[in-house]
Amino acid sequence: MKYVGTSVNRVDGIKKVTGDLKYVDDLKFPRMLYAAVKRSTRPHAKIIHIDISKAEKLPGVKVITTGKDFPKRVGLYLEDKNFLAVDKVRYMGEAVAAVAAETEEIAHEAVKLIEIEYEDLPIVTNALDAMKEDAPLIHPDLGTYKYASVFAPKPDTNISNHYKVRKGDVEEAFKKADYIFENDFYVPHIQHCPIENHSAIASVDREGSLTVWASCQSPYAVRLALSVAFDIPLNKIRVLSPAVGGGFGSKAGTTLEGIVIPLAMKSKGRPVKLTFSRKDEFINSFVRQGMHSKFKTGVMKNGKIIAIKDQYVWDGGAYTEYGVNITKAAGFAAVGPYDIENIWCDSYCVYTNHPVGGPYRGFGMSEIQFGIERNMNIIANELGIDPIEIRRINAQKVGGRTATNAPIDTCGLLDCLDQVLEDFDPNEKVESLSPNKVRAKGIAFGMKAPSMPNNVASSAIVRLNEDGTAYLLVSAQDIGQGSDTALTQFAAEVLSIPPEKITIKTGDTDHTPYEWQTVASRITYCAGNSVINACEDAKAQLLELASLKLGIYKRDLKLEDGYVVSTIYPDKKVAIADLSLGLTMPDGSGIHGPIIGRGVFIPPNVKDHDHETGLGDKPVAYWTYGCQGVDIEVDTQTGNIKVLNVVSSFDVGKVVNPTLVEGQIEGAIVQGIGSALWEELKFKDGKPLNPSFVDYKIPTANDMPEMIIKFIENEEKTGPFGARGVSEPAMIPSAPAIANALCDALGITINSLPLTPEKVLNAMKEKNNK
Amino acid sequence: MKNFEYFKPSTLKEASELLIKKGANAHILNGGTDLIIRMKEGITSPDVVVDIKGIKELHNIKFDEKEGLFVGACVVLNDMAHNQIVKEKYKVLSNAAKSVGSGQIRNKATMTGNICNASPLADTSTPLLALDAKVLVYGPNGEREIPINELFVWVRKVSLEHGEIVKGVRIPAYENIIGDFQKISRRKEVDLSTVASTVVKINDEIRIALASVAPTPIRARKAESFIKGKKLTDEVIEEAAKIAASEASPIEDVRASKEYRIEMIKIAVKRNLNAVRS
Structure with missing residues (x-):
């Protein structure tokens, strides 16, 4: 082939490096107004009264809108959200009212003048608590909400989706197992941190046609959501996404578009712009859901896993219109890239008074696989089996079955493992140059399918x-x-x-x-x-x-x-x-x-799963498999970890552009390192504690490891020139591989992310006290 | 950000008079890396901003065998950190300055701004404390010198009167400084200290300064007097580190727990002492 498989230069490269490419916030229109948003200061409260009288009088204020103006609920998979809160607020920072004014300063000033009277409601901020029977209900009307038929909300609870996998007979298998292991894990809320903040401009002309410029990943999905929310026919809505400066999922679906449109509708033809602050990015775009997982695993003496009963409880936040699908994706991959005969999996999407959970690179896979891959190493260590060996024994292979009992006809997982091992010797002991530091190596698998409707x-x-x-x-x-x-x-x-x-x-x-x-x-x-x-x-x-x-x-x-x-x-x-x-x-x-x-x-032959058992022959288009090995150095006095080397291999089917896919994998590894070492959006009673880069740390150039990026090319038969997707999967193994390296080398147990210096030292202390 | 009046005087006299005339809600602007952020976030909303960068004499950095090093208030951190004399004679200060924020920040921020901001974790505070720096102040009633340890009063509070302007910092000349700066943070680059410390050894005298462990940066005087006259054996270092930790009163915040900070004071001071021992 002439062009596919070669490192063609980025076609958007010159525009980006010169700055010629214009992002939404760069766009300015004549007579444009600027918007600002009044946000809830309560995590859960009834809105008793909104007083806009003072704000209205501020010179330069043109339009003020509240939730009552457009009370229709919307949502991608479950219609549970309003762009502006109606009657009650469900998380701290939720949009309650919006202002359009001549300048951004006036808009912000006006927002301060809006007075809201609240009546506090009991809050629930832990998803496990939110599942309990006596938990305060965040959406008491859940039973009346519309949703896509593949989901299963439970009315009169906080559970907005329950996905089940019932394969084989786990209880019988546990009886036969030589060993039973039970382990719990937790991954916290993190945020995408795209370099470009969300921005949208809306304009309504005198015919009623709506034009929206948005830094969004999905113009057509935005168009549809807006059409439903504002009762405008699709041919009267134009959505443009001129450029997107990083999305990672945070710009999927609709976020701020629904706030500017009502303003534009009332501004007599003047366009209205809203650009999120970084604080807004952290709280009001999407966050990756926090997730509690637990595994009961039945294992034979030879390392063969015969049964896994697991539970995933997702902290979906105040609205789960998008989050419910993450729960489902987790169910399809219930036990990760392993072929397990007996599976019982419950994956619950749960409302809490936290910011809205949504798509984030990996779409649930990084979250579940942290537990799956840690669980694997814990079991291997207990049995005295090499962590690589136990993976070989249980890995999905051609001829085997996925968690949904779908037959596996292509699977390069062990090819990826072998390719990593060419450049990565997990057993080689390297002494650190510093007496206070320990070198450690770890490995993890990753697996993901495109999570999308059939x-x-x-x-x-x-x-x-x-x-x-x-x-x-x-x-x-x-x-x-x-x-x-x-x-x-x-x-x-x-x-x-x-x-x-x-x-x-x-x-x-x-x-x-x-x-x-x-x-x-x-x-x-x-x-x-x-x-x-x-x-x-x-x-x-x-x-x-x-x-x-x-x-x-x-x-x-x-x-x-x-x-x-x-x-x-x-x-x-x-x-x-x-x-x-x-x-x-x-x-x-x-x-x-x-x-x-x-x-x-349209992806061929992807079909619904069975609702009762979660099983299906082809619930996804394909699976992408891969493996990473990491080499880290731990400062045993401070607990700080540095990732030195990473070797990655993914089965991409066909390398379309070597330079671009290498860049994509490097980015994924670094994002994985961020989630492993630092990233956690912290909350206290629903209040975000670190919504800025001062106290929410992502990797810098200094934190880049040496990376060896390799590929397997087992053709995806339905793929273009045999290619399959890899941009999300590549992030999945990074964090568990680092955790496995750390825990195995120091003989400690840390079952939550991030691996903070403090957790490392506490775990070492705990070990020494034993 | 609220509207404000902006002045850029060219003399200290003019600047000081402006500050007095405009009253308590007039604020000095230097590098701006703290003030502008506070203004953007609405934490500080001055009516008047007096930019001192137009005052030429504040941009000087000079060294004199007798007087020591003078770093003018408007010398940016990168210029100071990479100054040849500073690198040779005050290495520990250079190292601390290089740990502040990012390269971009260090091209704007100054040491005077760093200490006048009076954050308990100011990165340049510990070498200055350990080196007994003096803060040179211009005021309506003439000039005065404030010993650095008397500058810090409380979190974000310094012992300057309204209308007073810091001209710069003077660090005494020493025969030979053996020093070590330690910064323990979550991420190596572009992060705030969880704990920072400096130890200097000057003619067998050891001085220990700590930051991010109390409402202000502090000297660990008890640990210093414990060490006095002792050979730096492993045991002495261990004990000194413990004493230093006992002199601190760290808090728990979003960055670390109190317990972790206490633990890290010990580690940082041990590393400092080990470094100056060899």
Whole structure:
């Protein structure tokens, strides 16, 4: 192949490094107003009265809206949220009212003048407590909410989804097991920290047509949510996402768009802009849900695991319209990348008075696999089996079964392990150069499927220009992952036009065709297939016309470097440019018209699971597997950990662009290191304690380890050129591998993240006191 | 951020008069890395901001065998940290300065700002305390010198009168400073100290200073007098570290527990003492 598999330069690279690319907050329109949001100071309270009289009188204030203006509930999978709180607030920081004013300063000043009278309600901030029968109900009307049929909310509880896996007979298996292990784990709330804060501008013209510029991952999903919320037909809403400076899930779905639109509707045609502060990012976009897991594992003497009964309790926060699907994804992967005959899994999405949980790179997999991979090492150590050996014994393999009992026909997991071991000797003992430090090594697996509805659709259009260049139109968003480049490479490959002659256009629901969402590591796969199909369609038209022109059968023609060429007589050819507007016949007449290729895609044969057992033959499009080994150094006096080396291998099916995918994996590892060592959004009685980079630490350049990035290429049969998604999976093994290294080397047990210096020292003390 | 009046005088006299004339809600602006953030967050809302960066003499950094090192109030941390004399003769100060914030912050922030902000964890405070620095102050009633340990009064409170402006910091000349700075933090770069400490050895006298362990940065005088005249054996170091920890009164906050801080004082002081011993 000419372009797929090569490190084509990022097509958006120059625009980004020069600053020519304009992000939403860079956009300014004549007479634009600025918005600010009045936020709840209570974690759970009834709104008794909102007094806007003082704020209204402030010069420069143009519009004030409250939840009562648009009380219709919305949500992607479960309609449980309002963009502005109606009647009650459910977390500290929830939007209650919004102001549009001539300047940002005036808007903020006006917000301070809005007075809200609350009546406090009892709060619940621990998901385990929230499941108890006497817990205060955060959504007493849950029973009346609309939801997608694959979910199972439990009315009159705080449980907004319960996903079950019932495979085999765990109780019988536990009786047969030589050993039973029980372990609990916890991962805290963390935040995505994209470099670009959320921003949106809304404008309503006098015909009532709504235009929204938003830094969003999914313009079409936003359009649909807004249409439902504000009763506007889809053809009257245009959503543009001009550029996204990192999303990691936080810009999936809708967040602040629903706040600016009501303001714009009342501002007599003046556009309204709202840009989140960093504090807003931490509290009011999405957070990764905190999660309590527990495992009961039945193991035979030889290390074979015969049964796992586990429970995942997700702290979904105040609204779980998106979070419920994370619970389901966790169920599909109930025991991680292991083939276990008997499984009993309960995954609960639970309302609490915490910020809204939502999609975050990994979509539940990092959270569950922290416990799964720690559990594996704890068992291995107890049995005296090598942690790698126990993984080999229990790993999913071709011919085996997933947690939902789906047959496994492709699985490069152990190939990845072996590839990591080429550069990583887990048993090699390295002495630290410092007497206070200990070197340690650990390994972990990772596994993820695209978490999306079965029938999600993608589409692409390719238009040829008179000079043989092309436009590629999609609504897949390049959120930093490099999709603009990868999709251009696919088009270049099929059309045999160099990538620099193809311009990709994205993110405009009026002009670029439908894409469900840029999430789930699905873009290379789903949008990629639609691009290939669109280019194949254009190619078929070109061959048809060339066949007429050259008098050669279509089957003997191919596209090559901007020409349609005979495969038999290479000098017989016609330039694509000459066919781009159709074919001119010898008599001067023309036929066909411009070449426009259309391509669509829905992942084939993905079907619903059984509600009672959670089982299904193909609940997901495919699984991506991988493995990482880490080499860390622990300061045993301070408890600080430094990650020195990481070796990573993932089965990506096909490396589309080596440089880009390496970058993506490096980014994932570093994000994993952040979640392992520092990241935790802390709360006290619902109040966020560290919503800023002063006390919420993510890795710096200094924290980058040496990374060896490797790939296995077991073809994904339904994938574009065999490729499968990898941008999320690559983060999953990093944190558990670090925890395994730490715990095994020091003989300590830490079953929660992050691995703070203090936890390390306390665990060492505990060990010494034993 | 609230609207404010901005002045950039070119003399100390002018600056001081402005501060007095405009009253208590006039604020000095130096590097701005603390003030601007506080203003943006609405914690500090001055009506008047007096930028002292227009005063030329505050940008001096000079060394004199007799008087020692003078670092003007407006010398930015990176210029000080990478100054040849500072690196040679006051290495410990250079190291502490390099640990403040990020490279970008250190290109704006100053040592005078760092200490006048009076955070209990100011990174440059411990070398200054250990080296018995003097703070040179210009005021309406003339100039005065404040010993650094008398500058810090409480969390974010210094012993300066309104209208007084710090001209800079003077650090005495010493024959030979053997010093060591330790910063224990969650992340190595761009982080606040969980605990910071400096130990210097000057002509066999050992001085110990600690930050982020009490309402102000402190000298561990009891530990110093315990060490006095003793050879730095492992046992002496162990005991001195314990005594230093007993002199501190750390709090629990979002960064660390009180217990962890006490533990880390011991570790930091031990590392300091081990470093100056060899």
